Amino acid sequence: MIGVAVIGYGYWGPNLARSFSETDDCQVVAIADPSPAALARAGKRHPLARLLTDPAEVFKQPDIDAVAIATPVRTHYDLARAALRSGRHVLVEKPMTETSDQGVLLVEEAARRNLVLMAGHTFVYSPAVRKIQELVSAGDLGQIFYYDSTRINLGLFQRDVDVIWDLAVHDLSILEFVLRATPSAVSANGVSHVKGSPENMAQVTLYFEDCVAHLNVNWLAPVKIRQVLIGGSRKMIVYDDLEPSEKIKVYDRGINVAHGSEEIYRMLVSYRVGDMWAPQLATTEPLLTETSHFVSCIRDRITPITDGRLGLRVVEVLEAATRSMRQRGQPVELGRPRMAS
Template sequence: MTMTGPEPLRVAVVGAGEWGKNHVRMFAQLKGARLVMVCDLEEPRLADVRAAHPDVRVTTRYEDVVRDPAVEGVVIASFAAQHYDQARRALEAGKHVLVEKPMTLAPGEAEALVRVARQSGRCLMVGHLLLYHPAVVKMKHLVTSGDVGEPFYLYSQRLNLGRVRNDENALWSFGPHDVAVAVHLFDAEPEVVTAKGEAYLQPGIVDVVFVTLHFPQRKMAHIHLSWLDPHKTRRTTLVGSRKMVVFDDMEPNDKIRIYDKGVDVRPQAVSYEDYLHVRFGDILIPHFGTTEPLRLECQHFLDCVRTGATPLSDGAHGLRVVRILAAAQKSLELDGAPVTVKG
């Protein structure tokens, strides 16, 4: 008798486009999974899948995914506008679901998905990739360990000059990443959101956005999103009372720098100069894992399905992000007026 692990989870991937094809590749590789079906509307993409994975069933009809009892988990990487309907039908059919971000385009839809997942007892996870990025895992650890002190604020830039989308604006396309990271690092929900943006290339499709999230206890996250910029930038700076941490995802290796810099407040000081003492310290470039974040994310999905654990980026987290994005969208439409995030 040989030792065998648990049966691999039989997975269908829906949407094999720019990003979805990475899910196809990953679930075809992962030990805990077996890729059994790929669904896409475009025949040439299915032909590519057929060539690379002859055993995998391909289809253009989403019903095939939902109806096939051989499919246990559905990975949804289709257009954002389809996420809600597809995730709901998969959950109702008793499948576990990993849905790409944004989870849905409206908070009501996200709430419905969370409810349906609870009723069906199935795993619902959102593809907030950065939460599984070793650099963000490290940042989160620096926060929870107390290393950065009180986390004051973060700001991030996600800028590009590359793919201009016509199906969603820069807020919904890029925003979920940084909003998810801010909520994760502060472990809180913002109360108020403001967003200012403009549509320079296509009427009505905002391509440059500045978003500010106001969290309780004066914490703040500022997010600059643009696909009309000379620099390809993916950088997040977290400023704490004791340390400052910079995560630059465009750096090939040293993605995180920890600055032992700050301003010490000494309430007992006699003069103003002593009261605020600027501290210039070492810069530490910590070593951490370099595993592909998507692999870690997909593995986490498989682990949660097997053990029944709650994913780090579960439906509740995805709902939080959608609520914030919806508030930001409303603020955009109100030309920057503060909008309360409805919980």
Template structure:
């Protein structure tokens, strides 16, 4: 029975604590948060867990084998490093750190101590993304032409990061899982509409070595919530609407076929508009799948699907996107720092 503690009981921490409490093979040992009202809420929900106003006492708790970190991004590196140094396994909420340099250090520390370091890229564990991954891996889409995502809603303006670090990070983690390649470069533009605040809307274009392109539209100041992604392939195409109660993933037998012959290209194009198919998806909560995977990685020593390295790749892209944003869309290459180090 693996003992797991949670640091941070604000927006996301309660979900982590609940899922730990419901998962076989582990138990919730303690919860740390500097806020007294947050701890009071935690006590009401989890009367069996120890409470810590200072996270360091939870990290020092010998009954706790692993630490889940759900605090502001700027604190991830310090907390995770302390937990790893205390010999704990660690899951860090996304993005893994505020800089790729910090992510490197965590990866090294985890490797040195043979601890599991995982980043909470929750979407990777949804049945929708798992199913899309299978479809792409089976080659059903053919060549992946593009990934085009709209992820907009009203709020939440994060205190310490802009909309790219808050929303685009989801798509970047999904892309890291689906495409098995890292983008070469990114071009980003954005706007901030609240005086004194960071960018609340942004558009990113990502260029991959294989020729695939990805476009991300993220916005904290939209009138409605949209979570829709189109994935175009040479054979088939996908619409992933994460707000659909069922039928989140639809595969369309649609596209363009270029025939042979001496005619002009225009004369040889034909459209294929066939059936649509929506696979049945598991309704299991992604976070439960993720916690189970974490427990399994601790038990078996296996590398997590959303390893520290995937967290690093996503942060490198976020850094490049932010740099491009500051240069009004000038394309920025990704991962230079990593190659040097």
């Protein structure tokens, strides 16, 4: 039985604690949060867990094998490093760290101690994203031309991260997982409509070798939209995460381009309008798949799908997007990942 402590019991921590309590072969033995109100809520839902106001206590208790960190991003590095140094496996929420330098140090620390370090990129564990990955890797879509995402809603305005670090981070992990490729450059524009607050609206362009991704993220939108279009040479996908069923629709649509032999400069574009189908998706909860995967990785010594290296790569792209945004969209070259998987 793996003993887990959840650190941070604000908005997301309760979801992690509930999910771990439903995961086989593990038990939530402690919950840590400096807020007495948060601990009071935790005590009602997890009466058997020890409630700690000082997270440092977690790293001293012998029945805690692993920690899940769901605290503000600025605290991730210190907490994750302390957990690894005390010999605990770590699941740290997205984005893994505030800087890629911190990410490198965590990956190295975990490797040195032979501990599991996993980044909480929950979308990667959703049945919809897994199905998209399956279709893309089987070649069903043909060559991927573009990935176009709209992730907008009203709120929640964050104080320590901008909208790219809060929302585009999901697309960055999905792209890493689905395309198995990292962008060579990134360009980003963003604006803050609240003086002194981080950017609440942004557009990000990611340049890959053969395709392009556009991410439109916004906390100041009248409606909530979570929609991704993936255009391939053979098929196209519409992925609407808010659809209760049929989250993914695969369209046999596209264009065929031919060059007329007589009029050599005339391009002939014909349109292919075929069927649409909605693949059956598993109904498993992404977070439960994620926590179960974390426990299996610890038990069976497997590298997580969203391991520290993937978490680090996402942070590298986020950093480059921030640099580009400061220069009004000047493309920033990314170079090779600092620590390839």
